[in-house]
Each structure stands twice: as structure tokens, then as C-alpha cells.
Amino acid sequence: MNRLLFEKCGDAVWISHLDLMRVFQRAFRRAGYLLKHTGGFNQHAYVSLALPLSVGTESRCEILEFELDEPFVPAALRERLNAALPVGVRVLEVYDSPRKLKELTHLHAQVVLEYDGGVPAGAEAGLSALFTRETLPVEKRSKKGVSQVDIKPMLPSIRVERPEDCRLLLDAVVCAQNPSLNPMLLVTAIETHTPEWKPDFAKCRRVEVLAADGKPFR
Amino acid sequence: MTNLLERILPTVQKPARYVGGEYHQIVKDKGTVRVRVAFCFPDTYELGMSNVGMRILYGVMNEMPQVWCERVFAPWGDMEEAMRQHHLPLWALESHDPVRDFDLIAFTVGYEMSYTNILNMLKLSGVPLHAADRTGLKNIVFAGGACTYNPEPLADFIDFFSLGEGEESTVEILELYDRAKAENWSKAQFLRAVAQIPGMYVPAFYTHVYKEDGTLREIIPEDGVPKVVTKRIVQELDKAYFPTRQIVPSTEIVHDRSNLELFRGCIRGCRFCQAGFCYRPIRSKSPDVLCKQAEACLEDSGNHEITLASLSSSDYKGLEELTGRLLDYCEPRKINLSLPSLRADNFSRELMLRLQKVRKSGLTFAPEAGTQRLRDVINKNVTEEEILTTCATAFSGGWNNVKLYFMLGLPTETDEDVLGIAELAYKIIRVWKETASNKKRGLSINLSTAYFVPKPFTPFQWAEQIAPEEYLRRVHLLKDAIKSRSVDYRYHEANLSRLEAALARGDRRLGAVLERAVELGARLDGWDEYFDNDAWMHAFADCGLDPAFYCREFGADEVFPWDSISVGVSRRFFRKEYEKARRGEITPDCRQGCNGCGANRLGREGLCDE
Numbered sequence: 132m133n134r135l136l137f138e139k140c141g142d143a144v145w146i147s148h149l150d151l152m153r154v155f156q157r158a159f160r161r162a163g164y165l166l167k168h169t170g171g172f173n174q175h176a177y178v179s180l181a182l183p184l185s186v187g188t189e190s191r192c193e194i195l196e197f198e199l200d201e202p203f204v205p206a207a208l209r210e211r212l213n214a215a216l217p218v219g220v221r222v223l224e225v226y227d228s229p230r231k232l233k234e235l236t237h238l239h240a241q242v243v244l245e246y247d248g249g250v251p252a253g254a255e256a257g258l259s260a261l262f263t264r265e266t267l268p269v270e271k272r273s274k275k276g277v278s279q280v281d282i283k284p285m286l287p288s289i290r291v292e293r294p295e296d297c298r299l300l301l302d303a304v305v306c307a308q309n310p311s312l313n314p315m316l317l318v319t320a321i322e323t324h325t326p327e328w329k330p331d332f333a334k335c336r337r338v339e340v341l342a343a344d345g346k347p348f349r
Numbered sequence: 350m351t352n353l354l355e356r357i358l359p360t361v362q363k364p365a366r367y368v369g370g371e372y373h374q375i376v377k378d379k380g381t382v383r384v385r386v387a388f389c390f391p392d393t394y395e396l397g398m399s400n401v402g403m404r405i406l407y408g409v410m411n412e413m414p415q416v417w418c419e420r421v422f423a424p425w426g427d428m429e430e431a432m433r434q435h436h437l438p439l440w441a442l443e444s445h446d447p448v449r450d451f452d453l454i455a456f457t458v459g460y461e462m463s464y465t466n467i468l469n470m471l472k473l474s475g476v477p478l479h480a481a482d483r484t485g486l487k488n489i490v491f492a493g494g495a496c497t498y499n500p501e502p503l504a505d506f507i508d509f510f511s512l513g514e515g516e517e518s519t520v521e522i523l524e525l526y527d528r529a530k531a532e533n534w535s536k537a538q539f540l541r542a543v544a545q546i547p548g549m550y551v552p553a554f555y556t557h558v559y560k561e562d563g564t565l566r567e568i569i570p571e572d573g574v575p576k577v578v579t580k581r582i583v584q585e586l587d588k589a590y591f592p593t594r595q596i597v598p599s600t601e602i603v604h605d606r607s608n609l610e611l612f613r614g615c616i617r618g619c620r621f622c623q624a625g626f627c628y629r630p631i632r633s634k635s636p637d638v639l640c641k642q643a644e645a646c647l648e649d650s651g652n653h654e655i656t657l658a659s660l661s662s663s664d665y666k667g668l669e670e671l672t673g674r675l676l677d678y679c680e681p682r683k684i685n686l687s688l689p690s691l692r693a694d695n696f697s698r699e700l701m702l703r704l705q706k707v708r709k710s711g712l713t714f715a716p717e718a719g720t721q722r723l724r725d726v727i728n729k730n731v732t733e734e735e736i737l738t739t740c741a742t743a744f745s746g747g748w749n750n751v752k753l754y755f756m757l758g759l760p761t762e763t764d765e766d767v768l769g770i771a772e773l774a775y776k777i778i779r780v781w782k783e784t785a786s787n788k789k790r791g792l793s794i795n796l797s798t799a800y801f802v803p804k805p806f807t808p809f810q811w812a813e814q815i816a817p818e819e820y821l822r823r824v825h826l827l828k829d830a831i832k833s834r835s836v837d838y839r840y841h842e843a844n845l846s847r848l849e850a851a852l853a854r855g856d857r858r859l860g861a862v863l864e865r866a867v868e869l870g871a872r873l874d875g876w877d878e879y880f881d882n883d884a885w886m887h888a889f890a891d892c893g894l895d896p897a898f899y900c901r902e903f904g905a906d907e908v909f910p911w912d913s914i915s916v917g918v919s920r921r922f923f924r925k926e927y928e929k930a931r932r933g934e935i936t937p938d939c940r941q942g943c944n945g946c947g948a949n950r951l952g953r954e955g956l957c958d959e
Contacts, residue, residue: 142370143599145358150365150600157597157651161372168683176653176683187359215651217372217599245350297350332356 143219369442408592513580719769
């Protein structure tokens with residue numbers, strides 16, 4: 132399967148999943164490549180994104196699958212696509228992979244917690260303790276309504292760091308597929324169980340997609 | 350730390366529309382440009398980025414090395430609320446700088462119901478609302494667009510109006526401003542000079558005097574400004590500036606495709622149609638230029654769809670050649686070519702079938718009126734026979750979908766005309782039964798009626814708009830006459846079109862109403878979820894005005910609020926057309942012979958449709 136590894140950062144983080152597919156469909160044309168089209172009544176160019184990314188989340192490890200009608204040179208494709216993409220979306224690698232997407236099982240993600248008045252005393256240790264609890268039930272809101280989930284089984288590892296006076300960093304590995312954990316639910320867990328350490332603002336970035344052996348998935 | 354905007358963005362719908370950064374947006378060095386323009390579209394990003402005029406003028410302004418033009422759109426309600434809560438002033442997409450820091454603030458206005466958005470955007474920017482309260486050269490507010498030919502309702506808020514096509518005049522405005530800024534002119538000095546540029550209307554230089562009955566007695570221009578300001582046109586469209594390098598939005602917009610203008614103006618002369626008169630004289634682009642621009646636009650944008658736009662595409666002289674060449678380009682590249690506004694004639698039928706090869710779209714007709722008598726009154730010369738023949742061709746080719754657009758409340762309309770709409774729908778059903786090649790999925794007719802709004806610079810500029818109660822009576826008369834389940838009937842909201850009519854022919858006194866309506870929360874009026882008729886009625890009452898006054902039949906010799914403006918078509922011609930309408934007489938299209946509307950005088954050597 133032909134794949135692209137790309138990053139999405141800066142103002143491009145606000146582009147939604149569906150819009151990002153359109154961005155790539157156009158970028159391929161601008162770069163001079165015609166994507167393979169689906170058959171049927173409404174033909175459209177085929178691209179597929181491995182793991183939908185929430186709006187607002189930055190990522191250095193997005194994977195897009197695509198097919199072209201004609202053979203191509205990966206390095207040239209990368210260069211021409213990068214000239215055709217909006218600021219913030221950048222192709223890092225173009226490659227062919229035999230691996231199935233379902234082998235992508237985990238995600239290395241970081242959540243930045245911002246405290247406008249400085250990180251409260253004890254928060255770092257307190258949050259470390261919070262994430263070592265046996266269970267971490269949180270309320271999950273979706274289109275179907277509100278449900279209770281225990282996020283702990285989907286959180287194989289997590290570290291709390293303090294890179295600056297006003298920020299804490301949660302560096303975590305979470306399950307990525309079946310089931311998957313949205314790293315922003317780590318913030319919900321803080322709000323639920325240790326509201327005294329609720330940050331003023333939190334944002335998330337994906338660092339790497341991982342296979343079951345803990346190595347990067349490509 | 351993350352800035353305020355980025356903290357707000359995760360909480361609002363479709364945040365991508367607030368940050369810019371799209372492919373081909375223009376970013377310049379603030380340190381080297383001398384004039385900064387905040388180009389505002391008074392509605393959402395999705396609508397504004399679909400506007401061809403805005404794209405052209407964004408290009409025109411940014412072609413000037415000393416100028417940086419950026420885009421500003423109206424925030425959706427959730428974003429507006431967050432902005433107010435956090436005191437975040439309205440910003441421009443390219444630099445994220447606040448609008449109030451810009452030299453010039455320009456609005457393109459295409460719809461009466463976006464007037465409140467203009468006021469609201471100025472408020473959200475922290476810029477004084479009234480032109481008179483902005484005393485310096487900073488934050489000069491100007492406006493143009495199809496809806497500014499009657500600029501009066503906005504006269505209190507806008508420093509000057511740029512009337513007509515802006516490809517050339519906008520450059521003149523910005524050059525003048527550049528000089529004024531360098532030489533430290535006063536605002537008055539600048540506006541005096543602007544008024545000397547053809548096509549510029551500075552409302553502060555015109556005093557409106559009213560009679561006791563509320564109609565205008567006279568309009569008194571100050572010394573040294575033109576009594577009548579005539580709109581600007583571009584003489585040769587082939588040579589006019591057209592940006593083939595355009596911004597490609599990263600989020601879906603309303604018209605998410607490339608757009609090419611075949612020609613400006615219209616030969617048809619439908620008597621209700623403002624665009625048909627305001628864009629005269631008729632000027633075309635050549636197929637050669639269009640093909641080059643189409644290919645350049647498509648290659649540059651990566652769009653997989655292109656629309657050829659005009660007021661009546663079948664009237665484009667080189668249509669056969671152009672569509673042939675474009676299809677040769679588009680088909681192998683899997684690009685859709687769409688061609689709206691085709692008439693129901695023979696050639697168009699064949700063309701329609703050919704266009705469907707890439708993608709099947711629907712069949713749309715706008716007969717506007719239900720009987721031939723009333724279609725003659727409005728000079729819409731599409732016949733029932735043409736509609737039925739086209740339907741038969743399409744149904745036998747596998748189509749099962751028809752959209753029909755009508756208006757209710759047209760001058761001289763009777764119940765018979767209203768019921769004629771239902772009869773036409775039934776005739777179409779009969780044709781479908783006789784000719785459809787595929788009856789499995791049934792026929793679907795989407796029929797909709799608008800509430801007729803008389804517009805300035807049309808033969809119907811004198812006509813009354815029937816009362817909302819009467820409009821709704823006719824709606825129900827029609828509704829009761831349509832029993833078939835194949836027909837889905839929708840009608841326009843009465844209150845919204847009533848207001849549109851009041852604003853369209855409104856005078857300067859409506860400025861106070863607009864201001865009050867915005868205070869009472871009116872904005873995004875074009876959107877059902879925000880339109881608040883009560884706020885508007887309250888605002889009219891508070892200002893001692895009645896919308897019905899602006900919807901009445903105007904006197905034959907009445908001074909119109911828009912009498913200081915000319916679109917090139919003479920009042921005498923409009924009046925003659927109105928009288929012919931009353932007699933049910935049609936006027937042949939311009940190709941059968943010049944009807945003497947006057948617009949050819951705008952063209953070099955009196956040329957029109959050459």
C-alpha cells in the first residue's frame with residue numbers, strides 16, 4: 132500500500148478530518164498527480180487517513196493511504212506535494228508498506244496542561260499518583276450521549292513532567308484502535324478526580340504511532 | 350502560553366474558517382507595505398470565499414506592492430459570543446491583526462439582509478459605527494457590490510461607496526489613499542478627492558430633504574460633487590484583471606470549485622431582475638481567454654470542478670466552441686464542468702446531455718410565473734412548451750428530478766396565475782408518465798416560491814410588494830392545489846422577504862433602524878437560526894418608521910433615495926418597461942434589436958454585446 136507519513140501543525144490543526152482529505156485530493160492534482168478514482172455514480176479520488184485526528188490536535192505522525200494510476204518516484208512526489216500543501220501540513224515520508232493498518236495499536240501522545248497562575252504546588256506529584264490508580268472512570272460524551280468508561284486499561288504508560296513553571300506535560304502511550312483512547316480524556320480524568328489541579332487550558336499532540344511491539348508503525 | 354484565539358478555537362464550530370493559512374493566501378511584510386486594507390465580507394467564511402468578486406478584488410489590491418489586502422468574515426454566533434466574553438476584537442485572517450489597526454476597511458455587499466452584519470462587524474472590531482465619528486484617515490470604511498446601488502440605508506456608516514466593477518477603480522482609490530496618507534491629508538480632504546473619482550459616491554456630501562408624507566422632496570449635492578454618480582465598468586473583459594492564482598480554502602465552502610465568468614450583463618431584460626440591468630452593457634470574454642483561464646485556475650487550485658457563470662449562459666455566443674474545448678480538457682482529468690443558467694432551448698438540451706457525462710446534475714427551471722400572461726408581464730420569455738420539451742428529453746434520458754422556481758406577488762398577479770403554477774407541475778408529471786425511461790424511483794419535483802421583492806434599478810422599482818398576509822394567502826392557495834406526492838413545495842419566509850423589500854428601497858432614515866436592530870441583537874439575518882423578526886419590528890417602531898411605507902407603490906415622479914446613482918440604464922427606459930409590463934407587453938431581447946436602455950453609453954464608442 133502506498134502511504135504518506137505527514138505532520139499537521141500550526142494553524143493547520145484546525146482543519147477537520149474530512150476537510151483534510153479534500154486538501155490532499157487537491158494537493159495531489161496541484162502537484163501534477165491524478166489519484167485513482169472510485170468507480171460508480173459519483174466518482175471521487177481515493178485517499179484514506181489511518182487514524183482520524185481530532186480538530187485542534189497537532190501531529191507529527193499522520194498516515195495517509197493513496198493510490199495513483201501511474202507509477203511514481205516517492206522522493207519527487209514528496210517534494211511536489213510539499214510545494215502544493217497549505218502551511219502546517221508537511222509530508223515527511225512517502226513509502227510502500229505491506230503492513231495492515233490494524234497492526235497500528237498504540238499512540239504516543241503528549242498533553243500540555245497550562246496553568247496561568249503557575250503550576251499549583253503538589254500538582255505534579257498528585258497527577259502522577261492519580262494516573263497510577265487501579266481504575267480511572269470518566270464520563271465520555273459522544274453523539275450517542277454520556278457514558279462511563281474506565282480509561283486505565285487503555286493507558287499502558289504515562290509520565291508527568293514539568294517543562295516550565297506554568298506547564299505540565301503528560302507523556303503517554305494510549306490504545307489507538309479497538310478500543311481507542313482520546314488523550315484529551317486524560318484531562319477529563321483530572322477534572323473528575325482531582326479538580327484542584329484542573330488546568331486553565333490543555334492541548335494535545337500526537338508524537339508517534341506504534342505497533343504492538345512498541346516500535347513505530349509505518 | 351497559548352494565545353486567546355487558540356484557546357477559543359477548540360470551543361467553536363468549524364474553527365478552520367477563523368485562522369487563514371490556506372494555500373495561496375497572500376502574506377506580505379507589514380514593514381514594507383504602506384496601505385493595509387481589511388476586506389470584509391459581511392457573512393460567513395463559507396459564503397464569502399465563494400464570492401467571485403471578492404476573489405478578483407483581493408487579487409487586484411494585492412497586485413499593488415504598496416498595499417496588503419487581507420480578508421475578514423463575520424463570525425458565526427458561537428464565535429461572536431466567545432469574542433464578546435473574552436474581549437477579543439475582530440481580526441483579519443492573514444496577519445491575525447485586529448481590524449481596527451487597518452487603514453481602510455472595505456465591505457462587499459451582495460444582499461440586503463447582510464446589512465446588520467456590517468454594523469456588527471464594525472462593532473466587533475471596536476471601530477466607531479458612524480462615519481461622522483471616525484475623524485481621521487485611519488479606518489476609512491468603504492463599500493461596493495451589487496447591493497450598494499441603493500446605498501442610502503448604509504449612508505450613516507460608510508464613508509464612501511465604490512459603484513460598479515472595481516477592477517480599475519479600486520486601484521485608483523488605493524493610490525489616492527496612499528498619497529493622502531503620505532501627505533497627511535485630513536479625512537475631509539481625502540473624501541473630497543475620492544468624490545472626484547468616477548463611480549465614487551460620498552453620502553455625506555448629499556443632503557436628503559423629506560416631505561411631510563415621508564417621501565423625498567429633493568437631494569441636494571454639495572458644490573463640486575457630481576449630482577449623479579455613474580457606476581464604473583471594465584471595458585474589455587478579456588484584458589481585465591483576473592486572478593488565476595486564487596486561495597484554495599482548507600475547509601469546505603459553499604461553491605467549492607473554480608469559477609469563470611463568461612460575460613457580464615444580460616440580453617434578456619426580465620423586469621424583476623436587478624442583476625440583469627445593473628451589469629449592463631453586455632461584455633463577453635472570448636473562448637480563447639476563458640479556456641486559458643480555466644486551465645490555469647484548475648491546475649493552480651487542484652479543483653476537480655469548474656463552473657461557467659453568467660446571468661444566462663445559453664446567451665454566450667461562443668458557448669458551443671467553449672464547452673467543446675473545455676470538455677476535451679476536463680474529461681480525461683476527471684474534472685466536472687457545470688454550467689448553470691442554461692435556457693430550455695434545443696442547443697442547451699443537447700449540451701446538457703453532454704455535460705452529464707462527467708456527472709449527472711439536476712434539471713432546474715425558473716419560469717418565475719405560472720401563466721404565459723404573467724410571464725409576459727415580467728418579460729420572462731420561457732414558454733411552457735420549452736419546459737415540457739426539455740423535461741421530456743431529460744426524462745427519457747433517465748432523469749427523474751426537476752426543480753422549479755417561481756415568485757408570488759408579482760405585479761398584476763391573480764389567483765389564476767397562482768394556480769397556473771400547480772397546473773404546470775401537473776403537466777410535468779404527465780410528461781414524466783409518458784416519457785420516463787426509468788419509473789422505478791418515481792418522479793420528484795421540488796417546487797419553490799419566493800415572495801417578490803421589488804428592487805431599485807429595475808422596471809419594477811415602482812411596484813408595490815403585496816402585504817405578507819396576502820402573500821401567505823396565495824401560498825396556501827397554491828399549497829392546497831398541489832396534491833401530488835411527487836411535488837415537494839417550499840416557500841420563502843414572509844417576514845424575511847418583507848424586510849428585504851423595505852431595505853432594498855429604503856432611504857437614509859433606515860440607518861437608525863439598522864443601528865437599533867443590531868442593538869437588539871439582529872445579525873446573520875440571512876440564516877434561519879438567527880433571523881429575529883421581532884427585533885426588527887421593534888427597531889422600526891422605536892424609530893417611528895413602518896416597513897410598509899417602503900413596500901408601497903412608489904409615485905411615477907417620486908424622488909427615489911437612489912436618484913444620486915446611475916447604473917447606466919435610464920429612468921425613462923425603466924418607466925417605459927413598467928408601463929409595458931402593466932399592459933402585458935413583452936420586450937424582445939437585446940439581440941433582436943437595441944431597446945435603447947442607455948447602458949451602451951457606458952461602453953467605449955457606445956458598444957454593447959459586440
